[in-house]
Amino acid sequence: MASQVLPLELIDKCIGSRIWVVMKSEREFTGTLLGFDDFVNMVLEDVTEYEITPQGTKKTKLAQTLLNGNNICMLVPGSDGEES
Amino acid sequence: MDVSSTGIQEPFDLIRLSLSERVFVKLRGDREMTGILHAYDGHMNLILSDVEETIMIVSEGEQQATVNVAKRKMDMLFVRGDGVILVSPPSRT
Amino acid sequence: MDESPPPPDVQSPPPPPPSHTGSPTDFLKGVVGKKVIVRLNSGVDYRGILSCLDGYMNIALEQTEEHVEGKITNRYGDAFIRGNNVLYISAAEEL
Numbered sequence: 001m002a003s004q005v006l007p008l009e010l011i012d013k014c015i016g017s018r019i020w021v022v023m024k025s026e027r028e029f030t031g032t033l034l035g036f037d038d039f040v041n042m043v044l045e046d047v048t049e050y051e052i053t054p055q056g057t058k059k060t061k062l063a064q065t066l067l068n069g070n071n072i073c074m075l076v077p078g079s080d081g082e083e084s
Numbered sequence: 085m086d087v088s089s090t091g092i093q094e095p096f097d098l099i100r101l102s103l104s105e106r107v108f109v110k111l112r113g114d115r116e117m118t119g120i121l122h123a124y125d126g127h128m129n130l131i132l133s134d135v136e137e138t139i140m141i142v143s144e145g146e147q148q149a150t151v152n153v154a155k156r157k158m159d160m161l162f163v164r165g166d167g168v169i170l171v172s173p174p175s176r177t
Numbered sequence: 178m179d180e181s182p183p184p185p186d187v188q189s190p191p192p193p194p195p196s197h198t199g200s201p202t203d204f205l206k207g208v209v210g211k212k213v214i215v216r217l218n219s220g221v222d223y224r225g226i227l228s229c230l231d232g233y234m235n236i237a238l239e240q241t242e243e244h245v246e247g248k249i250t251n252r253y254g255d256a257f258i259r260g261n262n263v264l265y266i267s268a269a270e271e272l
Contacts, residue, residue: 015199025218027264034199043204047267051220062214065267066204068234071218094229095237098257108253128259168259169217172241175254 011036011075019044020076021067026052029067030081040069050081099124102173107132109163110170114140119161127165135161205230205266212269213238217262221245224269225256234260 014033021029021042031044047062092098099121107121109130119132134157141152208227215223215236225241236258243251 035201035203037201041201043199043201062265062267063269064204064208064272065265066201066208067265068263070261071264092228092237094231095235095257096231098228098237098255165259166261169219169262170223170253170259171257172253173255173257 008036008038008040010077011040014075014077017078018080020079020081021072022074022076024071024073028052028081029065030079031062031065034064036069040072040075042067042069042072048081096124096126098173099128099171102171105174106134107174108170108172109168111163111167112169113167114142115167116140117161125165128168128171129165130161130163130168130171132161132163133159135159207272208266208268211272214267214269215258216264216267217258218264219262223256223258225253227266228255230266231260234263234266236260236263236266 011033015035017033018030019033019042021031021044023029028050029044029047030050031047034043034045036042044065044067045063047065049060049062051058051060092101102121103123105121106118108116108118109132110116115137117132117135117137119135121130122133123131137156137158139154139156141154142149143152209229211227212224213227215225215238217223222244223238223241224244225238228237228239230236236256238256238258239254241253241256242249243253
């Protein structure tokens with residue numbers, strides 16, 4: 001019997017830590033996870049947004065932010081993105 | 085909930101208060117229009133009358149991109165809600 | 178030993194910060210009435226005061242400025258933004 005860990009239980013363990021969010025489009029976020037809901041809408045703090053374009057990556061710093069879960073592709077717990 | 089000056093409690097109140105008024109609507113595909121708002125529903129399907137649509141046509145020139153603006157008028161229009169980006173009512177000042 | 182006890186309130190651990198669980202609902206409760214940046218999936222930003230929003234992330238903003246590539250391209254007294262276009266809502270002032 002495989003131990004059943006729900007995917008969102010893993011994300012719940014990330015609350016308070018840094019997390020790397022990769023969107024379906026060429027856009028990524030890193031930040032401290034404050035909370036999330038069943039749609040995986042996420043509240044992040046000390047956020048950096050990365051817009052990846054052929055001309056390079058544009059970085060934007062943001063304070064507390066509610067990220068719409070609709071276009072999230074992947075979450076990497078405990079990571080500060082490719083910079084770390 | 086802050087219902088300070090406006091007295092609106094949910095976003096659709098903004099639309100409800102704009103019935104029979106001229107509203108500005110921004111749609112996907114760089115379309116913008118103004119018209120008199122007659123009806124709306126939860127999808128943001130809209131019925132507008134006396135509509136003036138503005139279409140931005142951007143052409144990349146040698147030096148810089150030029151934007152040509154085309155306008156057209158329509159008496160009565162149904163707008164499908166999924167194309168709506170933004171609706172702005174006339175200023176309530 | 179008649180050492181006096183350490184003064185009570187020096188170095189005693191500070192009380193935990195007022196508990197906010199940080200869920201999306203809590204964030205939104207805190208940010209209504211404040212200046213926010215709403216970014217759409219298209220990359221266009223709307224900066225204004227958040228009047229209210231609903232479960233679809235439909236948003237009503239006041240004193241709204243539309244920013245495209247860092248430049249103000251429009252101003253609206255009020256604006257309704259359809260939720261499916263919203264990428265994020267970010268606090269633009271201290272919460």
